[in-house]
Amino acid sequence: MQFFPQSGSFWRVLLTFRWPVIWLGYRGFPWGSFLGPPHRPYRKEVLPAPEAPVVLVTATEIRQYLRAQGIPFQDGHSCLRTPSPFLSPVGSEAENWTEGSPHSLFIDKTTGHFLCTGSLAEGNWEDFQASVEGGAAGSWVSEGKGNEALGNQNEDVLRIWERAVPLAELPEQEEIQMTRAMFNLAKVSDATLKRFQVRYLRAARSLVFPWFSPGGLSLRGLKLLKAEGKGDGVCYLETTLPRPSAYHNLFGLPLISRRDVEVVLTGRELDSLALHQATGLPTLALPRGLACLPPTLLPYLEQFRRIVLWLGDDLRAWEAAKLFARKLNPKRCSLVRPGDQHPRPLEALTQGLNLQKILKGALPAGHKSIVSFRQLREEVLGELSNVEQVAGVRWGRYPDLNRLLKGHRKGELTVFTGPTGSGKTTFISEYALDLCTQGVNTLWGSFEISNVRLARIMLTQFVMGRLEEKLEEYDKWADRFEDLALYFMTFHGQQNIRTVIDTMKHAVYVYDICHVIIDNLQFMMGQEQLSSDRIAVQDYIVGAFRKFATDNSCHVTLVIHPRKEDGDKELQTASIFGSAKASQEADNVLILQDKKLATGPGKRYLQVAKNRFDGDVGVFPLEFNKSSLTFSPPAKGKSRLKKVKDENELDPKKPPSSKGREASGRQKDKAQPPLS
Numbered sequence: 186m187q188f189f190p191q192s193g194s195f196w197r198v199l200l201t202f203r204w205p206v207i208w209l210g211y212r213g214f215p216w217g218s219f220l221g222p223p224h225r226p227y228r229k230e231v232l233p234a235p236e237a238p239v240v241l242v243t244a245t246e247i248r249q250y251l252r253a254q255g256i257p258f259q260d261g262h263s264c265l266r267t268p269s270p271f272l273s274p275v276g277s278e279a280e281n282w283t284e285g286s287p288h289s290l291f292i293d294k295t296t297g298h299f300l301c302t303g304s305l306a307e308g309n310w311e312d313f314q315a316s317v318e319g320g321a322a323g324s325w326v327s328e329g330k331g332n333e334a335l336g337n338q339n340e341d342v343l344r345i346w347e348r349a350v351p352l353a354e355l356p357e358q359e360e361i362q363m364t365r366a367m368f369n370l371a372k373v374s375d376a377t378l379k380r381f382q383v384r385y386l387r388a389a390r391s392l393v394f395p396w397f398s399p400g401g402l403s404l405r406g407l408k409l410l411k412a413e414g415k416g417d418g419v420c421y422l423e424t425t426l427p428r429p430s431a432y433h434n435l436f437g438l439p440l441i442s443r444r445d446v447e448v449v450l451t452g453r454e455l456d457s458l459a460l461h462q463a464t465g466l467p468t469l470a471l472p473r474g475l476a477c478l479p480p481t482l483l484p485y486l487e488q489f490r491r492i493v494l495w496l497g498d499d500l501r502a503w504e505a506a507k508l509f510a511r512k513l514n515p516k517r518c519s520l521v522r523p524g525d526q527h528p529r530p531l532e533a534l535t536q537g538l539n540l541q542k543i544l545k546g547a548l549p550a551g552h553k554s555i556v557s558f559r560q561l562r563e564e565v566l567g568e569l570s571n572v573e574q575v576a577g578v579r580w581g582r583y584p585d586l587n588r589l590l591k592g593h594r595k596g597e598l599t600v601f602t603g604p605t606g607s608g609k610t611t612f613i614s615e616y617a618l619d620l621c622t623q624g625v626n627t628l629w630g631s632f633e634i635s636n637v638r639l640a641r642i643m644l645t646q647f648v649m650g651r652l653e654e655k656l657e658e659y660d661k662w663a664d665r666f667e668d669l670a671l672y673f674m675t676f677h678g679q680q681n682i683r684t685v686i687d688t689m690k691h692a693v694y695v696y697d698i699c700h701v702i703i704d705n706l707q708f709m710m711g712q713e714q715l716s717s718d719r720i721a722v723q724d725y726i727v728g729a730f731r732k733f734a735t736d737n738s739c740h741v742t743l744v745i746h747p748r749k750e751d752g753d754k755e756l757q758t759a760s761i762f763g764s765a766k767a768s769q770e771a772d773n774v775l776i777l778q779d780k781k782l783a784t785g786p787g788k789r790y791l792q793v794a795k796n797r798f799d800g801d802v803g804v805f806p807l808e809f810n811k812s813s814l815t816f817s818p819p820a821k822g823k824s825r826l827k828k829v830k831d832e833n834e835l836d837p838k839k840p841p842s843s844k845g846r847e848a849s850g851r852q853k854d855k856a857q858p859p860l861s
């Protein structure tokens with residue numbers, strides 16, 4: 186898989202301000218109850234420090250370099266495998282290196298990132314070159330670079346692990362039964378729990394899953410799973426040590442033999458247990474379920490000729506499986522399609538289903554250019570029976586957007602426009618934050634305002650108030666904010682479109698990004714002076730983002746300035762700068778309408794001017810809150826809509842209510858009457 190063209194320093198792009206992934210309950214966890222006096226286990230910088238540059242390199246360049254250096258290598262599914270300079274010197278000894286050699290170094294073909302599975306040394310492509318050329322490999326290992334997951338949390342991990350006991354060793358039978366019931370473990374045997382070394386921590390009423398180093402010799406971290414009764418059901422809370430962004434445990438790895446050529450990947454540890462017990466097959470659980478497949482885990486999966494992904498029981502699990510299969514090389518992957526007869530593995534075991542049979546029915550992930558309806562019919566049925574999930578992730582703060590757009594879907598292109606200074610960035614920041622807090626991994630390309638300013642706006646929206654007045658709470662909020670899967674490109678000012686797209690591809694691969702915001706397109710237009718040239722360039726750029734969204738199943742929200750128009754007139758789809766290409770290519774067109782002549786509340790509206798998903802278009806009012814920088818309604822959406830309607834009835838000059846503006850079908854441009 187090659188994402189990047191031949192590159193030099195031109196392609197070196199920074200992705201800084203890396204914010205780790207959202208996770209449940211990190212701070213909500215009662216560490217204090219069994220760890221002694223409360224302390225902050227993980228001291229972060231107050232502001233995120235820029236990381237080392239991400240070096241973009243191609244697989245061809247890596248191969249050429251290895252050949253030039255006389256380093257033998259084998260081409261794998263997603264990595265190149267070489268002798269490890271961190272364990273034995275390159276040169277004559279390396280020539281004797283074979284596929285069966287115990288110590289290998291894996292170089293990711295897409296990123297150039299390397300991992301030595303023997304010493305756990307890891308780094309980027311430049312680090313690798315430096316260690317080969319400078320002979321600095323030894324110092325990497327002695328300093329333990331790449332193996333810093335735990336740091337000073339080691340003691341906490343060991344203390345928790347020592348206090349946890351095998352479930353079967355709890356003193357009271359009643360407690361054992363109750364715990365088994367809470368975690369749905371009725372059919373999982375003590376032998377299976379023992380084999381995977383699962384323990385139970387009474388003080389936290391949590392199952393404890395260990396993260397051992399690949400050889401199983403040392404403990405690198407833990408995941409705690411807490412079950413809490415909620416109404417009639419049970420809700421589960423996960424906590425990891427180290428924090429999620431550094432928790433790279435492929436649970437079950439120590440049980441994998443070097444001779445295993447098949448594996449089943451699951452989204453949860455208990456699913457792995459159930460699958461292994463029912464089928465005897467090697468199973469591994471991903472560290473963060475459906476949220477991501479960090480490339481740093483790929484080396485551990487290189488040995489498998491066949492990988493079955495059985496990640497869950499809903500459409501989200503199915504979509505994640507398809508995305509992960511791309512990284513793993515679809516040719517070796519099969520996917521278990523979720524459905525009534527295919528619940529998640531633990532559930533299947535509980536229901537007495539034949540898990541072996543379900544695995545046999547897994548579908549090949551390999552993409553064919555031509556398919557028949559027979560191959561699509563199950564997928565179509567899946568969509569019809571999961572209408573809610575097909576509609577995408579729903580906004581928590583914008584019920585009106587849900588009503589019109591139904592949700593935020595992967596692979597779509599949204600074009601967003603509005604008059605200069607009307608609050609486009611402010612609105613889109615909250616719109617994206619809302620999705621990000623619900624697990625939509627997000628990448629920002631803010632070319633106009635700095636990342637610090639943007640992060641400040643987003644943090645204010647996250648807190649829903651002015652942090653400058655309660656700075657003592659800064660750490661608390663920054664900690665929570667930092668756990669969001671939110672990343673920022675460090676471009677500022679004019680940029681080359683290819684560089685931007687390459688960086689986006691990189692981010693999709695490394696961080697499983699599902700939503701990219703580009704603010705705004707004008708910063709990729711270069712210096713073209715002639716308006717005909719500018720329009721051609723814009724069309725090319727819009728086409729490139731469209732293709733990126735489709736190819737990568739990633740939603741792109743593209744901010745485009747409007748043409749200069751009469752300031753008093755409301756904007757229309759045709760007001761978007763350039764030819765009609767942007768609105769034709771877009772799945773959704775959103776317009777922030779700013780009624781310049783009006784004052785006070787109701788001055789701004791959001792207009793959904795195009796909606797390819799089901800054709801519903803319309804408008805709803807936005808009320809800006811200056812202290813929280815938010816546009817989202819404080820109260821329920823319904824009453825606001827009603828209010829607008831009532832006002833309209835009184836004053837015919839006022840824009841009609843969004844209800845009145847909705848129109849089904851594809852005639853969205855016709856369905857957008859002038860607002861004033």
Ligand SMILES: Nc1ncnc2c1ncn2[C@@H]1O[C@H](COP(=O)(O)OP(=O)(O)OP(=O)(O)O)[C@@H](O)[C@H]1O
Pocket residue numbers: 603604605606607608609610611612633789808809814
């Ligand atoms: N509805 C509003 N009422 C008053 N001030 C607002 C409103 N919306 C945004 N602002 C403020 O106006 C300023 C400009 O907002 P923002 O940068 O979001 O606009 P923009 O449309 O993205 O601008 P540009 O056209 O320059 O890209 C910010 O300081 C923001 O806090």
